[in-house]
Amino acid sequence: MPEAIRKVNVIGHLHPDTDSICAAISYAYLKNQIDEPIYEARRAGAINRETAFVLKHFGFEEPPLITSVTPQIKDIVVQKQPGIDAEMSLFAAWNMMQDTKVDTLCITDEDKHLEGLIAVKDVANANMDIFDTAMLSEAQTSYKNIIETLNGTLLLGDPNGRVTKGNVRVGTTPEMMEDTIKAGDIVLVTNRYETQQFAVECDAGCLVICCGANVSKRVIASAERHGCTIITTPYDTFAAARLIGMSVPVRAKMLRKGILQFSVNTSVDDARKIMAKSRHRFFPVIDEDGSYFGLVSSPNLINIKRKHVILVDHSERSQAVDGLDQAEIMEILDHHRIGTIETNAPVYYRAEPVGCTCTIIYSAYAEAGVEIPPNIAGLMLSAILSDTLTFRSPTCTAKDRHAAEELAKICGEDIETYADSMFEAGADLTGRTxxxxxxxxxxxxxxxxxxxxxxxxxxxxxxxxxxxxxxxxxxxxxxxxxxxxxxxxxxxxxxxxxxxxxxxxxxxxxxxxxxxxxxxxxxxxxxxxxxxxxxxxxxxxxxxxxxxxxxxx
Known part of the structure; x- marks a missing residue:
């Protein structure tokens, strides 16, 4: 088989009977002994009491439910864009978008749960809001973000501290600053000693020294007494004034509610419809554990990996799971009339006029030289007895009887005694609707x-x-x-x-x-x-x- 095939679902018909379930489990086991991909038995509906009795008797769990083989998000290439921390600055997020060519980033917590998303337009809107001078304090921005955004150096203060109050101001002269600088403000200054010292004495929360200018020991000492942080940056005042607003953490601007997101189990068709109605380009994907998995966009929906399936105990389209026309049928094993299922390419089709699909599978084990384990033999025996009504059905052949007798020896069951118990379990109406x-x-x-x-x-x-x-x-x-x-x-x-x-x-x-x-x-x-x-x-x-x-x- 091609290397691209990693898993093949072995599925019986809708409203599964004992043969449908037991054939899926037994054939999946056989295929796993002789072939490379992983074969998984699945059920297309709720099992009946007879089948439940059989599974319990031989120590099996119900196969996982599958109602559709329509391609899902898990069947396309999802962009594994890592989630970012909510404290990342807008500037760092912007740079990541440029490097990865992705205009949307997902914010996740330490457990990889999605907290929000930030798009390039959110960063652009924040950058254009030039009159919001309190944005750093309102967002409780860390000094670490300011230092990284301004490519700066911390001369005084705690890099893990946060801006808790004040506005961003540009310091010019003491005369011009007297009525504008308030306690806690972040003041951008250059090399003038008087301006630096005046800002400190006005109880500025932080001095940003632009153009890489020197700071005198006297100003540093004064700032330490006043609890003022000092950061130097190589950028000039204009650049620093534009950049400092981008040190705000993404959590302050991210979208938290109404996020359009997909599960890995969302069908590609549904995802395509939702994308067509949205102005977003990228959408977060959540895995089966509820954790962030990656991003998808419309181009990702073009190259779809079809699900690979083997059908057992049916070849009627009306009896099959949904989405079969969008799946890759690998094999069909059946004992009914040739039905209405069509395939895009030749497939292995095995249909025999016997009373049960598991009779065919019994032959397949012998042909492959694979030993039948006792519990698998029990399943196959149960299916044959169920479908042939313990050899009473006109569909029963000598081949069915021979297979059942040999399987009974392997699993150690008396056919008549076990059949009575199985049918009685199936007929029990207690609590049933x-x-x-x-x-x-x-x-x-x-x-x-x-x-x-x-x-x-x-x-x-x-x-x-x-x-x-x-x-x-x-x-x-x-x-x-x-x-x-x-x-x-x-x-x-x-x-x-x-x-x-x-x-x-x-x-x-x-x-x-x-x-x-x-x-x-x-x-x-x-x-x-x-x-x-x-x-x-x-x-x-x-x-x-x-x-x-x-x-x-």
């Missing part, structure tokens, strides 16, 4: 203009089956509306009697069932004896009937 039961194994299908959904639940006893029917029936109308489906068929399958109560909902749905199965539905139900397989006994007749109806119309 109608929506949960409905979605435990529900798939959407389409043929031409026709679209319909088929769900299935398998039950070991009549009481549990009837209880599930009573719970689901009132929910069908809501489900049809939510799923935007004109027809829904739901199979309540009795495992031991190998029959199905088919619940029917939708305009014309009963006529479809009557034609497809030669039965007479009553009160939205039809008893289908010998029918236990959705894939082989329900979908094909319904598809054929819908096609015939469409042709007749």
């Amino acid at each position: 109608a929506e949960e039961v409905f979605h435990q194994d529900f798939k959407v299908f389409s043929r031409g203009n026709a679209k319909f959904g088929v769900g299935q639940g398998s039950y070991m006893t009549k009481n549990s089956r009837v209880a599930a029917e009573n719970l689901v029936r009132p929910f069908l109308a809501e489900a049809a509306k939510a799923e935007e489906l004109p027809m829904i068929f739901y199979m309540f399958t009795d495992v031991k009697s190998q029959s199905t109560d088919l619940m029917i909902y939708g305009n014309g749905a009963e006529d479809v069932v009557a034609q497809a199965f030669d039965v007479t539905p009553k009160d939205g139900m039809a008893l289908l004896k010998g029918v236990v397989s959705r894939k082989k006994q329900i979908i094909p007749p319904i598809m054929a009937t819908l096609q015939k109806i469409d042709e007749d119309d």
Whole structure:
């Protein structure tokens, strides 16, 4: 595989059943033994109780949820512009912007949490505010910032001290300064002794000696008595007067509220829409831990690294996660009909007419010469028993039975005993809602203009089956509306009697069932004896009937 591929998501279908989840975990494990990239099993929805029982029984956690493979901010090149300290001067921030060619900097705390951002326009606005002479004291500016901004030298005072009061003034002559200099002011002077001394005696908070002029010992001694800081700068008075305002810390001018920012999980499509409506050029990115990660701009959204996926137990577009058309499909492993998923390039496609995807994966382990661990064997066994209804389904083949028997030996389970426990766990309705039961194994299908959904639940006893029917029936109308489906068929399958109560909902749905199965539905139900397989006994007749109806119309 190309070096660019660092991770491949192995995903089953929406409303995952046991085969979908177990196939994803088992195949991801196999691929990690024989290939370079990291393969991760993911789930496309909430797991049902049967699957939860299986995972717990064999010591697995639920795979992480994935609902979309649409490219996200994490799939583009994010500029790793480091966050800056809130005490950095505007002048230093400006210089950093020039060096990095980035017009926005992010301010972060010691834990890398975003505190604000400063843009080049914020620095420019501060520089143009020439009448704000109290900006240094209002921002509690440190003398360290003033020294660095003026390329100065501290002759007297504490570099870690702060300007707490006063205004910035230019000292000319004592006569002109008498009514303007107040206690705490920062006074810019040159080499005139009288001017320097007068500013100190007026209780100036800081003298800035311009042009690198000398300062007499007498002025320094006087300044020390008055608690006045002295800084010398090589710049002339004009330059120093313009620059000193840029020593203000960025926290005084940064944007704190209403910051447009993206998570690494934000979709590229959403980011692009937001950027189009904003006048900003750069936007902060926050990682999954809530820390500042970097910056993005519109050009970053051009080169997108598509997500790489392997699909198991489905090839229908309606059953897949969102954004599949924007992802790179690497493989498809399935045991259903060839569906509606299209790919941009050739992919490894393996579909076999067997009862379970994990049967195919069992063969893949043997072909790769990889030993199956007991816990993985338990998952694969569970999937086969679930999909074939412990070999009772007409979809079950000799290959499924052989695989299950060999896997049972590896994981040490008695097939009949374990199957009963698994199905009973799946049929337990304690505390479950109608929506949960409905979605435990529900798939959407389409043929031409026709679209319909088929769900299935398998039950070991009549009481549990009837209880599930009573719970689901009132929910069908809501489900049809939510799923935007004109027809829904739901199979309540009795495992031991190998029959199905088919619940029917939708305009014309009963006529479809009557034609497809030669039965007479009553009160939205039809008893289908010998029918236990959705894939082989329900979908094909319904598809054929819908096609015939469409042709007749």
